[in-house]
Amino acid sequence: MGFFERLLPDQIVKTVYDIDLDELKTRGVQGIITDLDNTLVSARTPLATPELVAWLDAVRERGFKVVILSNNNLHRVGKFAEPLGIPYVYMARKPAVRAFHRALEKLRLPPEQAVVVGDQMMTDMLGGRRAGLRTILVSPIAMAEEGIMTRINRRIENIALKRLRRKGLWPDQGGKWR
Numbered sequence: 005m006g007f008f009e010r011l012l013p014d015q016i017v018k019t020v021y022d023i024d025l026d027e028l029k030t031r032g033v034q035g036i037i038t039d040l041d042n043t044l045v046s047a048r049t050p051l052a053t054p055e056l057v058a059w060l061d062a063v064r065e066r067g068f069k070v071v072i073l074s075n076n077n078l079h080r081v082g083k084f085a086e087p088l089g090i091p092y093v094y095m096a097r098k099p100a101v102r103a104f105h106r107a108l109e110k111l112r113l114p115p116e117q118a119v120v121v122g123d124q125m126m127t128d129m130l131g132g133r134r135a136g137l138r139t140i141l142v143s144p145i146a147m148a149e150e151g152i153m154t155r156i157n158r159r160i161e162n163i164a165l166k167r168l169r170r171k172g173l174w175p176d177q178g179g180k181w182r
Contacts, residue, residue: 046146119132
């Protein structure tokens with residue numbers, strides 16, 4: 005498998021609210037490893053929105069465990085996650101596999117029972133795939149608020165998208181599980 009193929013998500017949805025939780029349950033998923041910035045809220049939104057709080061409550065009521073895995077710092081991630089009672093890994097250095105293993109340890113689940121949700125192919129999808137996890141790509145919430153490293157990653161992702169589309173490998177929005 006080539007580098008660009010390793011960036012492919014297993015599924016694509018517009019937002020976390022479009023994730024079919026029943027489908028995850030059917031597939032034996034018990035845990036969700038989620039990115040924070042531009043996945044759950046914009047990078048400049050300090051706390052969970054009421055809509056996100058309701059979604060997270062519904063996720064946990066269905067029996068899923070959740071952990072936030074972010075490359076951001078302790079202040080940002082802790083301030084967001086602690087009021088929600090969600091465990092987290094900050095300064096994760098995604099796509100490093102070690103970060104995903106730390107998230108799995110917090111969930112107390114093996115890779116086959118968890119899924120990664122994120123907005124970046126270069127960090128979330130690549131790292132999740134390298135760690136043996138299923139991956140769900142969401143559209144970024146607010147790209148205008150992204151930092152320099154994320155903007156660099158987006159340029160690489162655009163090159164990857166062109167190559168994957170040319171090979172006929174890129175699924176449509178709302179793409180099915182591979």
